[in-house]
Amino acid sequence: MGNLLKVLTCTELEQGPNFFLDFENAQPTEGEREVWNQVNSVLQDSESILTGLQAYKGAGQEIRDAIQNPNDMMLQERAWNSVCPLVIKLKMFYSFSLRLGVPTLPYMKSYQHPH
16 A cells, blocks of 8 residues: 555656556455455445446336326325335435445544544
8 A cells, every 4th residue: 555655646757657456356454354344245235236226217107197196096006016115225225325434434533633
């Protein structure tokens, strides 16, 4: 990490920085292991979350139909049956978004200035 910072802050390079970072085979040190485990846990779930977000269609039409026809129980039922699973998905997406920031909290707290 120190070499990366040195290369990024060096202004004396003629051709600009030239370095290779191997993120796929990186191994955490003992001091980084806890954060690495947290981040890895989040990353394990990220692909399925992204797939779910890309497939998310919403229930806008079903909701509009139900609102426009408040006495049609079939449309009310269809809207309800469309919305309920989406609420569960949205809760899952929201919970995942909260997990994204958790591994960085200890580092953010260490950079805060006392008031």
